[in-house]
Amino acid sequence: MSLPELMRTAAEAANDVVQGVRPDQLSLPTPCADWDVRALINHLLTTSGHMSELVARKQPVDLAALMETDFMTGDWAKDYAVQVDKAAAAWALPGATEGEFAMHGPPYPAEALAGMFLSELVTHGWDLARATGQTLRVSDELAAAVLELNAGMAPEGRTQGLFGEPVTLKEGASTLETAVAIAGRDPR
Template identity: 50%
Template sequence: MTFHEHLAAGAAEAARITSGVTAGQLGDPTPCPEYDTRALANHLVAYTGIGMELRARREPHPDDLATRDFTTDPQWAAGYAAQLDRSVAAWADPAVWEGEINGMAAEAIAGLLYLELVLHAWDLARATGQEYRLDDAAAAALLGMVREQAEMYRQYKGFAEPVEVPAGASDLDLALALSGRDPRWTA
């Protein structure tokens, strides 16, 4: 699989997870202590929906993107799914993967977006009692990215300290644990 295919798989799962979030769950806790479910959903929409397309197009984020409450729209999850389709399509252009975006290699930006997309969709799934599904190849790609970026993310408080997992844990569980998430977390 190409990395774009992993990005598309992560987007499809994020869309599926957000479609299962109910209005009554928006105040619930998540594995990210700084976010309740509403804040986490808004973060996903802003950075992995809209932000992913803006990055591909080399366009700046609107100043208010991080503070919008997308969940006030009853159709926010459907809007996010449609935005993810546009974002994945924007990254389908081979030219997008060339050069730099905001001073970083485009491939590196895509990797960071993938981390945000998969890890926070997993967080949202856990917070709302849903099963998160990622195929083995996409999980292996995630683990590789987490291993590559873990120390930088920890320096900037994006990841907590690693969590122990039993021997033989899946690549997804290893990636979660290395990012400071407890794969067994429940609300």
């Protein structure tokens, strides 16, 4: 699958999990120590929804304003479905993965930023599924792509506090379990 196809598939998988979250689950803890379910969904709306679309379209990103916005008002599940669809569609536009883009700090290759958003969808989709008793359903091909992305981002992600220490898994772990374990999640 191409990167836009992987993005579309990951967006659909994460959206399936978001749609399965009940309002009474919003205060549950997640594998992300600082976030409950509500905060994690807000983060997904911010990053894999709004920010991802802006980056794919190469439009300015006011990172501070986005990070301070509470998107968990009104029909947040519907809002997520609409926004993650728009973001995935934007990554399929001609030139979306070409060139460089500066969100904050130095510019990064657009393709690397797309990979970061893809990892966000799957890794945080898994976090949300785990917190709410659901299963993130992804293909082996998508899981393998995120495993490769997470392995590449892990050293810098740990330095920035975005990834935890890798979790050692027993033999026979799935590709998805291995991908999230590299990011510091314990699938057990």
